[in-house]
Amino acid sequence: MASIGQIIFWSMIVLIFVMAGLIILLLAIAFSVSQGSVVTNKPFPVGNLGQDVILDCKFQTKTSQVSSDVSITWQKDGLTGVVYQYQNNADHLQDQNPQFKNKVKLFPDAIHTGNASLLLRTVRMEDEGVYRCSVTASGVTGTVSIHLRVGAFSAPNITRSNNSLKAYAQRWLPKPDVTWFDQNGTQLKSSTEFYSIPMGIVQVMSDLQVQVTEGTYTCIIQNALVTAVSEATVRDNEVLTRTDFIFNSSPNIVTSHVIGTAFIIFCMLVY
Template sequence: NFSCLLHKVTYNFTFSIIILIFIVGGFIILLLSIAFTRYQSIVESKDTFPVGNITQDIILDCTFDPSSVNGKLAVDATITWTKDGLGGVVYLYQDRAAQLQNQNLQFRNRAELFQNAIAVGNASLLLRNITVEDPGTYRCGVSAPSGHGTVSIQLRVAAYSAPSFTETNNSILTAVANTWFPEPNVTWSDHAGNILNGNTSLFTNYNRISRVLSRLEQPVLLNETYTFLIQNNLVKSVSSATITGTGVLETTSFTFSTSPMLLPKWLSLLISLHPWLCWRL
């Protein structure tokens, strides 16, 4: 009987310990959950995979919670922009002013914040005159009165432009788009989506940027609308060209890949060195 009683007590004690472990574990998880919710990142971006157009400007979106705490305002935040693989900073805002002593030379006179908008939580970066050296992973880090956090933005770089259309006297429709990179594919179609034959030439310069020249191989019809598609792995351009009798009525829209694919670093380097290599040869 004593043995059975001892066994029962041991069993109850072990069961109680197990229950206690589960209770304590659940309490710890609850505390961690509350802490994570309280201190989660206050920084976000509406576009984490943007596509920049070579020679044009781009805004890398970054916003944060501008709430004031203990008399500290959003303008008292520290905003740090960096790029993976590069020393120095892309841009640093601290003590209510730009601090550019440690700025990487690649971004000198090309990067800036919208300082008048920091008070409302805007930490976005304006990057001017996009080049083939700019693609990569950028990080927007903010330490503000309301909290802190970081968001990553993967910038891809392309070259794209809307085509212009002309109709010759023999009713041949021609499209010209001056800048495209990477090398695109081209398709003509009619209003019903039927693929039409076209003759396309790409004229590529030493920077690997292509000029697209394409013409339909059949005469166009009055009041007919034709679709001209230019696309590569980053950008798609869809143009509608309507033959009016007095000219061509045209519209173009662009869509961008949301895939996080980046231009390989070796390719960017090769492109940037291409003029020098040609000169050496």
């Protein structure tokens, strides 16, 4: 038979576990009620040199209304100071890193809808890196990371020449691969030359080395960051071109040229 001391001891142990469980439950409930979320739909954007890019950051609260006491801070890994800071309905740029002076802005009219995205003007190579968007407001607090990669890309101009096709793209970085396909997905013989211009950018000149007939031909220009899929439809003496850009979803995964191109052509044929 257990002694009174043992009964008291085990009762205290049970009570401690029960109290701990209640505390954990209350903390979980409080956290789920008070915390919203900070998210991004584009964690690995690609900036086109010399053009503007938007770093996507959204926040969601547990209530339908976003209060006015929103604090938004953008920082970049490896740099002192802030990229941009907003609080008390105003910009606070006294600690802004000089690299971003007059280069960045939020969208003030959209903050009340939960939009904390940052516009980065005239992208340069040094803008590449990991950015962190931190939001604190009533009902939400959190940080999300956005890894910006920078390169150069442009849609090719495809023309008919000597009963064949020629594609010219003004700027690509890194240097891409170029392949041509007919409307059945068969790879066609071609010749491509690259011409270097400042900042490591290359101009692309690619000649399709087969005679073309009426139909649709595809020129794919592809590097580790982006793939340009250009469909050239030949009708009589005109060429109608449409280009779609596909961005690599992760900086650590570079799709091989063979597998990536095969997948793109498969999708085109299914479509």
